Amino acid sequence: MAMAVVGQRVERASSRHVMAFHNPSSSPSVTNNQHVGLLAIPVSGSIISPVTYASETPDRPIGYGAFGVVWAVTDPRDGKRVALKKMSNVFQNVVSAIRVYRELRMLCHFRHENVLSAQDILQPGPLDFLHEIFVVTELMQSDLHKIIVSPQPLTSDHVKVFLYQILRGLKYLHSARVLHRDIKPGNLLVNSNCCLKICDFGLARIMEPDESIAMTQEVVTQYYRAPEILMGAVHYSSAVDIWSVGCIFAELLSRRILFQASAPVQQ
Structure with a gap:
């Protein structure tokens, strides 16, 4: 094929396979016993303060949604580029809290090549000042x-x-x-x-x-x-x-x- 959409060659579809997916074993694994709480879920390692990520100076916002903005940042633990979603005013009303809870719960349970999953849910400062939650996911271009x-x-x-x-x-x-x-x-x-x-x-x-x-x-x-x-x-x-x-x-x-x-x- 002459050209790919984002920069790589796409394999021609056949009856046996459509494309070569990345190795699932390379993706962050999420198991049920890792869900130790909504506000502190060590999905792929220790909880990192959002301040640590903020100090890395995000390149640019790469997406906006109803509940926050997504930035491209560098994970200070391994130097990899990841996506950091800031979910603001998560407890401003019952409807917002329920929707945020549903999203976080699903992101931590999903494990599939074609479904985004959470690598970390970052615990903010003192719970008395909890107004936002940070979610780390794989960076997509x-x-x-x-x-x-x-x-x-x-x-x-x-x-x-x-x-x-x-x-x-x-x-x-x-x-x-x-x-x-x-x-x-x-x-x-x-x-x-x-x-x-x-x-x-x-x-x-x-x-x-x-x-x-x-x-x-x-x-x-x-x-x-x-x-x-x-x-x-x-x-x-x-x-x-x-x-x-x-x-x-x-x-x-x-x-x-x-x-x-x-x-x-x-x-």
């Missing part, structure tokens, strides 16, 4: 949104590789009864080897088998929102994530948003 809007050519092989990895990661999440509820190009991180990881679990939750229990309607970015959510359904399934993948598939092919309306009513 780009995301699918940046790739789609760039002038970089996208071949059919690129589309196959990306779509395969999205579905592979979603299969892992859905097998654990996790609904992501915000699948969009900006939440699909891509590294220089074209390996893709699903990120941002701020809206994720466990599937609710009891249909009498209402689920949040204000989920999924509007352009990727499934019809049942737009119509006001209070109970839905993993199909809402698959609808989002279909929208992304069309966007990869056309390089433009498939359903783009100014308001949910028009959507």
